[in-house]
Amino acid sequence: MGYSLDFGWLAGAAGAIARGAAMTLLLIVVTTLAGTFLSILGAAGRRNGPRPLKLAIGWYVEVMRNTPFLVQLFFIFFGLPSLGIRLDPILAAMLAMTLNMAAYTIEIVGAGLDAVPRGQTEAALALGLRPRQVFIKIVLPQALKVIYPALTSQIVIMMLESAVVSQIAVRELTYEADMLQARTFRAFETYLVVTMVYLGLSMGLRRLLVSGGRRALGAGVS
Amino acid sequence: MIEFTLWDILRNLLLAARWTVLLSLSAFVGGALVGLVVLFFRIAKNKWIKRIASGYIALFQGTPLLMQLFLMFFGLPMLGLRIEPWTAAALGLTFFASAYLAEIWRSGVDALPRGQWDAGASLGLHYLQELRLIILPQAFAITRAPTVGFLVQLIKSTALTSIIGFEELVRTSNAINNATFEPFTVYGLVALIFFVMCFPLTQYARRLERVSAH
Numbered sequence: 001m002g003y004s005l006d007f008g009w010l011a012g013a014a015g016a017i018a019r020g021a022a023m024t025l026l027l028i029v030v031t032t033l034a035g036t037f038l039s040i041l042g043a044a045g046r047r048n049g050p051r052p053l054k055l056a057i058g059w060y061v062e063v064m065r066n067t068p069f070l071v072q073l074f075f076i077f078f079g080l081p082s083l084g085i086r087l088d089p090i091l092a093a094m095l096a097m098t099l100n101m102a103a104y105t106i107e108i109v110g111a112g113l114d115a116v117p118r119g120q121t122e123a124a125l126a127l128g129l130r131p132r133q134v135f136i137k138i139v140l141p142q143a144l145k146v147i148y149p150a151l152t153s154q155i156v157i158m159m160l161e162s163a164v165v166s167q168i169a170v171r172e173l174t175y176e177a178d179m180l181q182a183r184t185f186r187a188f189e190t191y192l193v194v195t196m197v198y199l200g201l202s203m204g205l206r207r208l209l210v211s212g213g214r215r216a217l218g219a220g221v222s
Numbered sequence: 223m224i225e226f227t228l229w230d231i232l233r234n235l236l237l238a239a240r241w242t243v244l245l246s247l248s249a250f251v252g253g254a255l256v257g258l259v260v261l262f263f264r265i266a267k268n269k270w271i272k273r274i275a276s277g278y279i280a281l282f283q284g285t286p287l288l289m290q291l292f293l294m295f296f297g298l299p300m301l302g303l304r305i306e307p308w309t310a311a312a313l314g315l316t317f318f319a320s321a322y323l324a325e326i327w328r329s330g331v332d333a334l335p336r337g338q339w340d341a342g343a344s345l346g347l348h349y350l351q352e353l354r355l356i357i358l359p360q361a362f363a364i365t366r367a368p369t370v371g372f373l374v375q376l377i378k379s380t381a382l383t384s385i386i387g388f389e390e391l392v393r394t395s396n397a398i399n400n401a402t403f404e405p406f407t408v409y410g411l412v413a414l415i416f417f418v419m420c421f422p423l424t425q426y427a428r429r430l431e432r433v434s435a436h
Binding site: 062063065066067068069070071072074075078079080081082083156160161162163164166167174177181187188191192194195198199202203 | 284286289290292293300374382385396404405406409413416420421424
């Protein structure tokens, strides 16, 4: 009775898989940039902002970290239209991923900010820099260097988690896999190949971030 | 058309949440058992056994859980097993959890000073006794916070099993949403239920972290 694996469909599917992978990469690039920016604002606000802002950011982090990404995605894509905010799938996916990632990276960036010795700020102020300059030019670069490895891990985790956005019909890698297996009736082989593509992507992304970080920040994970 | 009151929605969601809890617990217990085996491999003295365990962990940590669940769901029937969403979900999450738990505990084993092994050996304990009596109890103790933290991640991950058709909280909420057209309320409540399950554990993990930092 045995079942024999068949990869004959693969040649015709390479294009679809590549397109899906490209969309997955686009999603993670946008999310990384927007999420990191948002988390710098969030972490700074949580430390130096007015009290209500601090509380709001604190609750935001807790709510995002204690609910599943899939539910957040459905809430944004299906729930927000009832408030009159209608997003197309790609925007909804980017928004959900960014908001989710920011909740994790706010804590990471915050830990980095805390790790910069107070003397750095005092010295910069004594040199006559304005508080904003102190933050952007002195504190933030040092903080980013400290947290870069943790940030790298979070980016890779988010990339893997993005498989879920296929559920709102964003045409990324998992979505293409779903389409392919519906066409070829080779579900196991299709998902096996796509899983390996994901594995390659996550290893490649990690390596790229490590070497890029080493060059730009003088930091990195091994 | 049937009218759904808020209570109807909430009641059905809470009933479905039982399956989320049950799945989380099974996967955690199963993952702990399998994870222990992976841990033994991972800290073995033989280089190749070690490498196999590292590969296993890297595979699960480097691919999306959704793909792992799909492979379970479509792969197990090829081995001649009749597979239902529950089986695929429980097995998929068990293997997923085993990789993460093994890695967490491995960090605990690595954190112990070399002297602990030496002391055990000098007392005449053999390898398994050393592990059981000296190394593992300490490794578990110092990794309690990340272990609880992973349980939170596992509970959230059960949401993905809705996609392979397991009737838990999220799948039920999709059905309710299709009947009521109130996505804002339905998904808001689902998020709330998950939050109520996860937040206490997060707080507990944080407290453990503070205690161990002192």
